[in-house]
Amino acid sequence: MSDDKLKPLREQIDSIDAQILELLNRRARVAEQVGHVKAETNAPVFRPEREAQVLRKVADMNPGPLVAADVQTIFREIMSSCRALERRVVVAYLGPPGTFSEQAVYQQFGHAIEGLPCASIDEVFRATEAGTADFGVVPVENSSEGAINRTLDLLLQTTLSISGEVSIPVHHSLMTKSGTMDGIRRICAHSQTLAQCQVWLNLNCPGIERVAVASNGEAARMAADDPTTAAIAGEIAGQRYNLGVVKAHVQDDPHNRTRFVVIGRLQPGASGKDKTSLALAVPNKAGAVYNLLAPLATHGVSMTRFESRPARTGTWDYYFYVDVEGHQQDEKVDRAFAELRQNSAFFKILGSYPLSLN
């Protein structure tokens, strides 16, 4: 009987668990002392750069057999529960609860927090600016649909800083009004989504026309109106328009992700592996972009993202959203920014924050 062999092993596990439990609480008592020191100086409860360092360190030191990413999940919860002894951090996010935004909150802060679901991206900013929430989590970019414009607009105006980023995998499904492909004559989706699904579509729907539309949400709306149209979109969009799923997970790239940023009054210090987000504008779009960015190259600062966006607000035709490697306190970043600021008509550091783990 295998239970005879299992019993001594389970006793070993129980004994290890008791030791882990003891250490967890010893850690919590030290964390409480940290809390007292912080309270004396009004220092923030949540220090993203410190937590990022701890998560990197345990992954680096991990001897196995546990998988490093799983160890990080465990330590994220350990830090979350220790932090909660000082105070449960309140985090506003784009509700409703039970969506990817809430998952992004847990992925950044662990589960020992107070989530505050908000009805709109604007409300997440307001709740965080007003201090109702310590932090807000908002979507900023979707790898198949591009930038979330409302977030970009609000980042220009807010007094809050970006203090972290989180990315969450997203999945696309082929959906129709009937839930079958009977009578379907075209498949609609955003062009990037169609591109990501092309291997699957070539194999499974070779004869059907593909039409690129403004967004996957728009494709879902069209499929709801027209029984000859199929949409490729997230299933939440499909639910909104009452579509049936023909086939789930049709994208070729399993790494399709939505990126969220964490916003707050906190400005994290350097963690050693950081990123800085900027918003810029120049009076004359055509000639000035190259000159604008020259200081980054000169000072050896790598740009990891560059996006231009027509201005809806303010004086300029275009805003440029730029992510660079490094922290604004890093010497070379600081020097590059000083020159960049001189070249720009509008210059705003949106925040420096630890690189996300995934």
Next chain:
Amino acid sequence: MSDDKLKPLREQIDSIDAQILELLNRRARVAEQVGHVKAETNAPVFRPEREAQVLRKVADMNPGPLVAADVQTIFREIMSSCRALERRVVVAYLGPPGTFSEQAVYQQFGHAIEGLPCASIDEVFRATEAGTADFGVVPVENSSEGAINRTLDLLLQTTLSISGEVSIPVHHSLMTKSGTMDGIRRICAHSQTLAQCQVWLNLNCPGIERVAVASNGEAARMAADDPTTAAIAGEIAGQRYNLGVVKAHVQDDPHNRTRFVVIGRLQPGASGKDKTSLALAVPNKAGAVYNLLAPLATHGVSMTRFESRPARTGTWDYYFYVDVEGHQQDEKVDRAFAELRQNSAFFKILGSYPLSLN
């Protein structure tokens, strides 16, 4: 400067973290040996009764200052990642990803698993019966809208057993087409939801008629059709019908929950604190219910849930869904069931499983 005081404390924490990391991997190595023993006898990777016992034990032994529920969250992830070294358990659930069903999956299995989102409750059963998934997670009951009928129907027919339960808090919002209360003449929701929100409604909407409808989803649909109607419903229903949120979290009872069951080929052993779910039918509804249930009282078995439901399938007018305290292997439960089975025209044990922690 507070950083001078923090540094030695952080060094203590780093040293404790290194010890925790070492113990976690020592635990993982013992878990690998458990896996080898199990593989010899084809024993299941996931033993819900064993995991429930570990979670109860660490909560009972927890000396603090950590909160017991937070310690359980940490240990759930520890067990999940150790289990993943044998094999990542595949869990089917009612998709799309990013919903409460997915949260229920993580709450039962931790994050080190493979989730399989399905388009319908039927598909979750099929994927689990076919062995594509090791387990399925389906909603069975909502504290404001009652039973999920499709799940109850499928439980009657399936060869799978219930091996666990999970409950997740749900929130209701007041929503309208415009997102404001301008011109609203009535508020619709399921009667239980109206009852749960009555304190808030009396204070905030004293003059507005309240109308009980079949479900909160139906209320949301009505509000989408009629600009004078407001709905109280989950925000996911509101999103589906493009409603605006007037006020989030209007229910008086913060413990409003959706209950999920875990289904699988596995039949868990007794964990010490268990529940057993039954489905029963008797030929003549009116007279026979009391007699039907008498054996439970005789043998001192507590009934924690009793629900009748008109039969859509099969020979009987009504099916009764009964939950009792204890495991089917417990002597008094076994005796009571033997008599119950004689009284019933239809008798099926849906499963014995550990009581949920929350």
